[in-house]
Amino acid sequence: MDPTDSRRSAAGTVAGPPRGILRLSHVDVSVTDLDLSTAYYTQVMGMEVTARTGDAVYLRCWDEEDHHSLRLRYAPRVGMDLMSFKVHHADDLADLEQRVSRYGFPVERVSAGESVGQGESIRFSTPSGHVMELVADVEKVGARPRSRIEAGGLEPFPRDHIGPPRMDHTLVTAEEVGEATQFYRDVLGFRITEQLLDGNGHQVGTWMERSHTPHDLAVVKGPNGGLHHFAFWLDDWDEVRDAADVLAHHGIQVDVGPTRHGITRGSTIYFFDPLGTRNEVFTGGYRPDPDFPTLTWTGDNAGRAIFYYEGELNDRFMKVHT
Numbered sequence: 001m002d003p004t005d006s007r008r009s010a011a012g013t014v015a016g017p018p019r020g021i022l023r024l025s026h027v028d029v030s031v032t033d034l035d036l037s038t039a040y041y042t043q044v045m046g047m048e049v050t051a052r053t054g055d056a057v058y059l060r061c062w063d064e065e066d067h068h069s070l071r072l073r074y075a076p077r078v079g080m081d082l083m084s085f086k087v088h089h090a091d092d093l094a095d096l097e098q099r100v101s102r103y104g105f106p107v108e109r110v111s112a113g114e115s116v117g118q119g120e121s122i123r124f125s126t127p128s129g130h131v132m133e134l135v136a137d138v139e140k141v142g143a144r145p146r147s148r149i150e151a152g153g154l155e156p157f158p159r160d161h162i163g164p165p166r167m168d169h170t171l172v173t174a175e176e177v178g179e180a181t182q183f184y185r186d187v188l189g190f191r192i193t194e195q196l197l198d199g200n201g202h203q204v205g206t207w208m209e210r211s212h213t214p215h216d217l218a219v220v221k222g223p224n225g226g227l228h229h230f231a232f233w234l235d236d237w238d239e240v241r242d243a244a245d246v247l248a249h250h251g252i253q254v255d256v257g258p259t260r261h262g263i264t265r266g267s268t269i270y271f272f273d274p275l276g277t278r279n280e281v282f283t284g285g286y287r288p289d290p291d292f293p294t295l296t297w298t299g300d301n302a303g304r305a306i307f308y309y310e311g312e313l314n315d316r317f318m319k320v321h322t
């Protein structure tokens, strides 16, 4: 960390008053083969292992300064353990703890040292059936590389890994998208950038942000507690194309793309890790300020909303989740 950078405190939190959720911190998933999964996320995605414990591996992307953005944990089934969001300030934890409790969900305090690479956090279940964690203080690991080349993230073509600079967002499934969205909006302060409505005007998909990007978190209709995908950021369309080459080189199963979304306007590829968890690489979009009006898509243009070029959805995209 640059000691002259007054925007940051030594503890890895943000200086200044509490301001709520900052961004996605990390996604914790369970995997049935820790070695295979770790090999994929390091060799194909190009992430770096920052810590290992008896049953878990912690990884970060090359331009991330926080300890990890992905935790893989061995378990007999593949799924999502939790999604963790970083808040600006430790005082945000107390404020949000109170708000979640008032909504009627019990909140657990996890003390510093109980979770690898981070300080105190709070955890609770959400109406979408997910465990959500909020954390203020995440350990900073290593110096930020001054360039992608220095970080080893860019090699002359053909390169053998994707090398995204950072994690971007996650999309989860919920039986009642409207109820889940209301919680994320009213209790946690997410702003809805876009929504997809069915013929009765009910939300079947919502895209929400805290970091002035099209989405940090999205919810689509599906079983409670499900993970549809988590997404890595790429800097531009050329990198999406290169990622497609890397995926083909490794024989990775592509789900959809490269293509563009109507919702978020981003360019994308969806693909599966070796154990069936859907990944995405994502770039583009726009910058929504807090006064950005929610964009609404209706069922009759749902195909174009999700896959702008194809104009239709495929079954696997709609039905497969972990």
Ligand SMILES: [Fe+2]
Binding pocket: 169, 170, 171, 229, 230, 231, 280, 282
């Ligand atoms: Fe996505």
